[in-house]
Amino acid sequence: MQKQFFGLLCLIATTLVSAQIKGKVTDQNNQPLPFVNILIENTYKGTTSNDDGFYELNITTPKTYTLVFSYLGYKTVKKEVQISQFPYELDMVLIEESVSLNEVLIDSETDPANAIIRQTIAQREANLAKIESFKADFYSRGLLKIVDAPEKIMGQELGDLGGGLDSTRSGIVYLSETISKIQFLNPNKLKEKITASKVSGDSNGFSFNSALDVDYNFYNNTISLGNEIISPIANNAFSYYNYKLEGMFYNERGQLINKIKVIPKRKNDPVFSGFIYIVEEQWTLFAIELSLTGTQAKIPIVDQLSLQQSFSYSENHELWALISQSIDLKYALFGIKGEGRFTAVYSNYEFNIGLSNKDFTREIVTYEKEANTKDSIFWNSIRPVPLTAEERTDYTKKDSLQVLRESQPYLDSVDRVKNKFKVSNILGYTYQNSIKDYRLGFNIPTLKAVQFNTVQGYTANADVFYTKKYDAYNRYFNIDGSLQYGFSDKRFRASASMIYKFNSITNSFLVLSGGVSAEQFSPSTPITPLINTVSTLFFEDNYMKLYDKSYLAINYAEELFNGFRIYAGLSYERRKAIFNTTDQTLFNDDDDVYTSNNPLDALALGTAPFNTHHTLKGNLDARINFGQKYLSYPDAKYNVNNEDYPTLYLGYETSFASSDQDYNYHQIKASLRQAFNIKDKGRFHYNLKAGKFFNADNIAFMDYQHFNGNQTHVSTSGNYTNVFNNVDYYTASTNDAYFEGHIEHDFNGYILGKLPLLNNLNFNLVLGMHVLAQPNFSPYQEYSVGVDNIGWGKWKFLRVDYLRSYQSGFQSDAVVFGLKFF
Numbered sequence: 001m002q003k004q005f006f007g008l009l010c011l012i013a014t015t016l017v018s019a020q021i022k023g024k025v026t027d028q029n030n031q032p033l034p035f036v037n038i039l040i041e042n043t044y045k046g047t048t049s050n051d052d053g054f055y056e057l058n059i060t061t062p063k064t065y066t067l068v069f070s071y072l073g074y075k076t077v078k079k080e081v082q083i084s085q086f087p088y089e090l091d092m093v094l095i096e097e098s099v100s101l102n103e104v105l106i107d108s109e110t111d112p113a114n115a116i117i118r119q120t121i122a123q124r125e126a127n128l129a130k131i132e133s134f135k136a137d138f139y140s141r142g143l144l145k146i147v148d149a150p151e152k153i154m155g156q157e158l159g160d161l162g163g164g165l166d167s168t169r170s171g172i173v174y175l176s177e178t179i180s181k182i183q184f185l186n187p188n189k190l191k192e193k194i195t196a197s198k199v200s201g202d203s204n205g206f207s208f209n210s211a212l213d214v215d216y217n218f219y220n221n222t223i224s225l226g227n228e229i230i231s232p233i234a235n236n237a238f239s240y241y242n243y244k245l246e247g248m249f250y251n252e253r254g255q256l257i258n259k260i261k262v263i264p265k266r267k268n269d270p271v272f273s274g275f276i277y278i279v280e281e282q283w284t285l286f287a288i289e290l291s292l293t294g295t296q297a298k299i300p301i302v303d304q305l306s307l308q309q310s311f312s313y314s315e316n317h318e319l320w321a322l323i324s325q326s327i328d329l330k331y332a333l334f335g336i337k338g339e340g341r342f343t344a345v346y347s348n349y350e351f352n353i354g355l356s357n358k359d360f361t362r363e364i365v366t367y368e369k370e371a372n373t374k375d376s377i378f379w380n381s382i383r384p385v386p387l388t389a390e391e392r393t394d395y396t397k398k399d400s401l402q403v404l405r406e407s408q409p410y411l412d413s414v415d416r417v418k419n420k421f422k423v424s425n426i427l428g429y430t431y432q433n434s435i436k437d438y439r440l441g442f443n444i445p446t447l448k449a450v451q452f453n454t455v456q457g458y459t460a461n462a463d464v465f466y467t468k469k470y471d472a473y474n475r476y477f478n479i480d481g482s483l484q485y486g487f488s489d490k491r492f493r494a495s496a497s498m499i500y501k502f503n504s505i506t507n508s509f510l511v512l513s514g515g516v517s518a519e520q521f522s523p524s525t526p527i528t529p530l531i532n533t534v535s536t537l538f539f540e541d542n543y544m545k546l547y548d549k550s551y552l553a554i555n556y557a558e559e560l561f562n563g564f565r566i567y568a569g570l571s572y573e574r575r576k577a578i579f580n581t582t583d584q585t586l587f588n589d590d591d592d593v594y595t596s597n598n599p600l601d602a603l604a605l606g607t608a609p610f611n612t613h614h615t616l617k618g619n620l621d622a623r624i625n626f627g628q629k630y631l632s633y634p635d636a637k638y639n640v641n642n643e644d645y646p647t648l649y650l651g652y653e654t655s656f657a658s659s660d661q662d663y664n665y666h667q668i669k670a671s672l673r674q675a676f677n678i679k680d681k682g683r684f685h686y687n688l689k690a691g692k693f694f695n696a697d698n699i700a701f702m703d704y705q706h707f708n709g710n711q712t713h714v715s716t717s718g719n720y721t722n723v724f725n726n727v728d729y730y731t732a733s734t735n736d737a738y739f740e741g742h743i744e745h746d747f748n749g750y751i752l753g754k755l756p757l758l759n760n761l762n763f764n765l766v767l768g769m770h771v772l773a774q775p776n777f778s779p780y781q782e783y784s785v786g787v788d789n790i791g792w793g794k795w796k797f798l799r800v801d802y803l804r805s806y807q808s809g810f811q812s813d814a815v816v817f818g819l820k821f822f
Contacts, residue, residue: 020056020057020058020059020086020087020088021056021057021059021065021067021081021083021086021087021088021089021090022054022055022056022057022087022088022089022090022386023054023055023089023090023091023092024049024052024053024054024055024091024092025038025049025053025055025069025071025091025092025093025094026053026091026092026093026094027074027093027094027095027096028093028095028096031053032049032051032052032053032054033049033053033071033074033094034049034050034051034052034053035048035049035071035308035310035324035326035343036048036049036053036055036069036070036071036094037068037069037070037071037310037312037323037324038055038057038067038068038069039067039068039070039312039323040057040059040065040066040067040068041065041066041067041068041078042315044136044312044314044321044323044346044347044348044349045057045059045347045348046312046323046345046347046384047345047347047384047385048324048343048345048384048385049385050385050386050387050388050391051341051388052388052389054386054388055385055386056383056384056385056386057384058381058382058383058384059086062083062084062085062086063082063083064080064081064082064083065080065081065083066078066079066080066081067079067080067081067090068252069092069094070251070252070310070312071094072277072287072289072308072310073096073097073099074094074095074096074097075094075095075096075097076251076252077092077094078252079092097249098249099246099247099248099249099259100247100248100249101245101246101247101248111243111244111245112245113243113244113245113258113260113261114238114243116243116245116258116260116278116280116283117232117233117237117238117243117260117278119283120233120278120283120284120285121233121234121235121237122283123282123283123284124219124233124234124235125219127219127283127284127285127319128186128187128217128219128220129186130317130318130319131184131186131319131321131351131352132185132186132352132355133183133184133185133186133351133352133353133354133355134183134184134321134349134350134351134352134353135181135182135183135184135349135350135353135355136181136182136183136184136346136347136348136349136350137179137180137181137182137346137347137348138178138179138180138181138182138192138211138344138345138346139177139178139179139180139344139345139347139383139384139385140177140178140180140207140209140210140211140214140342140343140344140345141175141176141177141178141209141341141342141343141385142174142175142176142177142207142208142209142340142341142342142343143172143174143175143340143341143342143391144172144173144174144175144338144339144340145170145171145172145173145338145339145340146161146164146165146169146170146171146173146336146337146338147170147337147338147339148168148169148170148337149161149165149169149170149335149336150169150334150335150336151169153334153335153336161173163201163397163398163401163405164201164394164398171394172200172390172391172394173338174200174340175199175200175391175394175395175398176197176198176199176200176205176207176208176209177196177197177198177207177209177379177383178194178196178197178198178207178209178210179194179195179196179197179382180192180193180194180195180196180210180211181193181195182211183355183359183360184355185355185356185357185359185360189357189360190211190212190215190364191359191360191361191363191364191365192210192211192212192364192365192366193365193366193367193368194206194207194210194365194366194367194368194371195368195371196368196371196372196374196378196379196382197367197371197372198372198374198379199372200394200395200398200399201398201399201401201402202402203372203373203399203402204372204472205372206367206371206372206633209342210365211344212364212365214325214327214342214344216307216309216325218231218232218233218276218285218288218309219231219233219285220234221234221235221236221679221680222234222270222677222679222680224677225292225297225305225307226294226297226298226299226302227270227296227297227298227299227748228270228677228679228680228748229270229271229272229292229296229297230269230270230271230272230680232262232271232272232276232290233276233285234680236680239265240264240265240266240269240271241262241263241264241265241271242263242264242265243260243261243262243263244260244261244263245258245259245260245261246259246260246261246275247259248280251286253313255279255280255282256279256280256281257277257278257279257280257286258277258278258279258280259275259277260275260276260277260278261274261275262274262275262276262290266753266754266759267759267760268295268296268749268753268759268760268762269296269749269753269754269759270292270296270297270298270680270748270749271292271296272290272291272292272307273290273291273292274288274289274290274291274306275288275289275290276288276289276290279320282320284311284319284320285309285311285320286311286320287308287309287310287311288307288308288309289306289308290306290307290308291304291305291306291307292304292305293305294331294794295762298748300333300794300795300796301331301332301333301794302329302330302331303329303330303331303332304329304330305327305328305329305330306327306328306329307325307326307327307328308324308325308326308328309322309324309325310322310323310324310325311323314349314351316351317351317352319351321346321349321351322346323345323346323347324343324344324345324346325343325344325346326341326342326343326344327341327342327343328340328341329341332794333794343385345384345385347384362562362563362627362628362629362630363629363630363631363632364629364630364631364640365631365632366631366632367632367633367634368634369634371634408435411434411435412434412435414434415432415433415434418430418432419431419432427443427444427446427449428441428442428443428444429441429442436468437468437469437470438466438467438468438469439465439466439467440464440465440466440467441464441465442462442463442464442465443462443463443464443465444461444462444463445461445463447530448461448529448530449461449462451529451530451532451533452532452533452536452537452584453518453529453532453533453536453542453544453546454536454542454580454581454582454583454594454597455486455488455489455518455546455578455579455580455581455597456484456486456487456488456489456491456518456546456581457486457487457488457489457581457582457584458486458487458488459484459485459486459487460484460485460487461482461483461484462482462483463480463481463482463483464480464481464483465478465479465480465481466478466479467479471635472635474501474503474504474635474636475500475501475502475503476499476500476501477498477499477500477501478498478499478500478501479496479497479498479499480496480497480499481494481495481496482494482495482496482515482517484517484518486518486581488581488582488584489578489581493515493516493517493518494515494516495513495514495515495516495517496513496514496515497511497512497513498511498512498513499511503635504633504635504636504637505635505636505637506558506559506560506637507557507558507559507637508556508557508558508559509555509556509557509558510554510555510556511553511554511555511556511557512553512554513551513552513553513554513555514551514552514553515550515551516548516549516550516551517548517549517551518546518547518548518549518578519546519547519548519549519702520544520545520546521545521546521547521599521701521702521706521730522702522706522708522729522730522733523702523706524706524708526706526708526709526710526723526729527543527544527710527712527729528716529544531712531714531716532544535712536585536594537584537585537586537587538585538586538587539587539592540585540587540588540589540592540593540594541711541712542580542594542595542597543711543712543729545597545598545599545729545730546578546597547575547576547577547578547609547610547702548575548576548577548578549573549574549575549576550573550574550576551571551572551573551574552571552572553569553570553571553572554569554570554571555567555568555569555570556568556569559637559639562628562630562639563624563625563626563627563628563639564622564623564624564625565622565623565625566620566621566622566623567619567620567621567622567623568619568620568621569617569618569619570616570617570618571616571617571618572614572615572616573614573615573616573617574612574613574614575610575612575613575615575700575702576612577597577598577608577609577610577612578597579596579597579605579606580594580596580597580605599701599729599730599733600701600730609701610663610700610701610702611660611700613658613659613660613663613700614658614659615655615656615657615658615659615663615664615700616655616656616657616658617653617654617655617656618653618654618656619651619652619653619654620651620652621649621650621651621652622649622650622651623647623648623649624647624648624649624650625639625641625642625645625647626642626645626646626647626648627642627644627645628640628641628642628645629642643674643675643676643677644676645674646672646673646674647672647673647674648670648671648672649669649670649671649672649673650669650670651667651668651669651670651691652666652667652668652669653666653667653669654666654667655699655703660700662697662698662699663698663699663700663703664695664699665693665694665695665696665699665703665735666693666694666695666696667691667692667693667694667696667705668691668692668694669689669690669691669692669705670689670690670691671687671688671689671690672686672687672688673685673686673687673688673721674686678745680750681747681748681750682745682746682747682748682749682750682764683745683746683748684743684744684745685719685721685742685743685744685745685746686721686741686742686743686744687721687722687741687742688739688740688741688742689738689739689740689741690737690738690739690740691705691737691738692736692737692738693705693734693735693736693737696735696736697735699735701730701733703735704733704734704735705733705734705735705738706729706730706733707724707727707732707733707738707740707772708722708723708724708729709723709724709725709727709728709729709730709731709732710723710724710725710726710727710729710816711728711729713725713814713815713816713817714816714817714818714819715799715816715817715818715819716818716819716820717818718820719744719746720742720744720768720770720784720801720818721742721743721744722742723742723770724740724770724772724780724782724805725782725784725801725803725814725816726782726803726804726805726811726812726813726814727772727780727782727805731777732772732774732777732780734774734775734776734777736774736775736776737774737775738772738773738774739771739772739773739774740770740771740772740773741770741771741772742768742769742770743768743769743770744766744767744768744769745766745767745768746764746765746766746788747764747765747766747767748764749762749763749764749789750765751765752764752765752787762789762796763787763788763789763790764787764788764789765785765786765787765788766784766785766786766787766788766799766801767784767785767786768782768783768784768785768786768801768803769781769782769783769784770782770783770784778807778808779807780805780806780807780811781805781806781807782803782804782805782806783803783804783805783806784801784802784803784804784816785801785802785803786799786800786801786802786816786818787799787800787801788818796820797819797820798817798818798819798820799817799818799820800815800816800817800818801815801816801818802814802815803815803816
């Protein structure tokens with residue numbers, strides 16, 4: 001029985017592997033041609049040649065087929081083959097296409113390409129509407145390489161990146177494949193079911209290649225490719241592009257194809273350059289060969305990104321459909337240089353099949369339970385694009401390395417080497433046990449190792465940690481501890497938190513924390529310790545105000561259903577006032593002195609802003625992501641924010657059983673925020689907040705609602721939709737009703753990118769408006785105009801804003817420097 005069973009498996013495997021037409025496509029000089037489309041005539045069943053020119057067309061029925069070989073720049077070839085058995089080998093030589101302009105009269109004033117583009121733009125929406133819905137098979141392969149990688153980055157060993165780097169410090173660092181079923185409903189609903197996923201060197205991994213991530217439709221006005229990139233056939237394309245007719249040729253159907261060069265008017269605009277091919281009279285896309293820079297895409301790590309698309313005509317439906325796509329990129333960061341390619345093949349289309357909104361949910365990607373366990377027999381039978389020799393070698397090498405590197409002898413040997421303490425570990429050390437999957441150690445972060453404030457003086461800070469992983473990190477247990485000693489107040493403080501993650505479906509967490517710490521009165525910590533250290537020691541501006549908190553807290557968070565997440569917490573706190581203990585400064589100004597640690601009165605040295613007390617605090621909050629989409633993995637759920645809808649936060653907070661009854665209160669609060677692109681005109685952000693206190697006339701000051709001010713003229717926020725950059729930290733704090741609103745629009749080059757000279761700098765204009773209202777504070781408004789994306793090369797780390805504030809008339813103005821590397 002065992003032999004018969006084994007023989008049956010071998011027969012099945014042989015049949016699966018051999019049921020194919022395969023061969024190699026070359027040019028007249030015997031050079032391999034990659035990305036050649038091979039289709040069975042009048043169908044969308046096909047494949048694409050790999051980088052070495054090899055192809056495999058997986059079919060199972062022996063009969064007569066007409067194969068169509070098409071490749072941009074080469075004449076399309078049709079070949080009829082009679083197949084009686086598999087495998088069937090068919091090599092093909094393609095001849096370069098003659099692109100002619102002999103019969104075209106070129107006007108020096110008006111290029112004929114302009115008329116073609118105008119016709120295509122006029123027909124854009126009609127062509128977009130031709131595909132109301134479809135189902136298709138989708139295949140994707142992603143590959144990333146590194147060339148000549150350094151041994152270390154910022155002092156940290158880079159290693160061989162999972163076996164990807166060879167002795168020359170080069171090689172494949174990511175290789176994966178995806179097979180899926182997709183369905184689409186016009187205008188923008190796309191759903192994908194991934195049936196197979198393979199990652200080189202990770203038998204349990206899931207590829208991040210998906211149809212959703214490479215859905216680039218040039219019939220839309222913009223294409224989301226990092227930035228919102230203007231399509232060469234967008235309604236406003238002539239504001240961004242010049243066009244030149246390079247030539248024309250006839251395809252195998254006798255249709256005239258126009259080859260048009262796409263030329264950006266300004267180099268830093270979010271635009272493409274390259275070629276588009278347009279079918280005469282139908283004014284549809286035949287193919288695309290376009291590229292853009294990382295600057296244009298707002299992806300600094302990328303030097304250049306190129307995109308190719310090929311379309312095939314369906315006579316039954318009288319439309320052109322995308323059949324293959326490749327994305328090539330070159331990147332560089334921290335001395336690492338590399339390149340990559342993501343290939344996609346669409347096949348077996350079913351068009352306009354009556355799909356409706358009922359066929360789509362918020363679940364946009366699903367994985368079959370066994371998607372990542374398919375063996376090589378399966379992949380050899382279904383993979384539409386054959387592996388290159390380099391890719392086959394990578395799979396073989398990394399699969400073998402994975403077996404070795406997951407073995408106990410290997411893991412023990414790695415641990416022995418890494419667990420040895422060295423002099424270089426004095427600022428951080430990690431002990432790990434790879435078999436039991438836990439790590440512990442300490443870390444002294446450079447930016448917080450030594451800090452200064454007028455309450456504690458100089459502080460020494462260190463962190464300790466312990467992490468235990470379960471189920472490939474879907475569950476984990478983590479302990480983080482923070483140690484701090486103040487040299488002026490001679491006080492040691494320590495706090496710790498224990499976190500347990502239950503799963504990756506509802507992403508539920510239980511957190512137990514406690515300790516003693518010096519806390520800012522505002523729980524949102526409006527001034528960072530580093531900024532405060534510089535402000536205090538160099539300018540005698542001790543803006544950070546602290547109180548002493550001893551506490552024990554328990555918190556829980558869980559997504560109850562898609563888009564609705566709750567947060568609940570209960571804590572015991574003992575709060576005590578603390579005072580300045582030092583007047584040390586590096587640059588003393590005789591006309592300037594430190595203010596008190598009392599946020600209510602800058603001159604009240606030694607006066608406590610509240611009474612020492614004990615209290616219990618509780619909170620219950622909800623976050624509602626309207627329209628939230630998600631990806632379903634077999635053991636995880638990943639949420640995808642839907643920019644078409646806002647996020648709503650609702651909260652209730654209370655202090656009760658306080659040792660001082662005046663400190664008991666209730667507060668309800670809400671906020672609404674959203675960020676979205678406005679086509680090619682930039683990105684718009686808003687954040688609206690409101691709340692109301694009850695029974696709170698005499699509560700402790702740290703329980704007030706505090707608004708993020710800024711008195712340092714330095715910001716480390718990416719955007720300013722949660723801060724007033726010209727308001728004191730505590731002047732506007734309230735224990736009554738309140739409202740704050742923030743609006744900001746980043747034009748993302750839309751304005752400055754069109755101005756001569758300035759467009760070479762690639763700066764972004766940012767406008768902002770901020771309002772604040774509460775009963776005991778006159779209505780406040782703040783207006784700002786800023787320039788973002790300032791820096792050198794890939795490092796755009798600076799933003800500069802000029803702002804003016806008004807409160808019963810003009811109040812003051814200021815300049816704020818935004819730093820992005822913190």
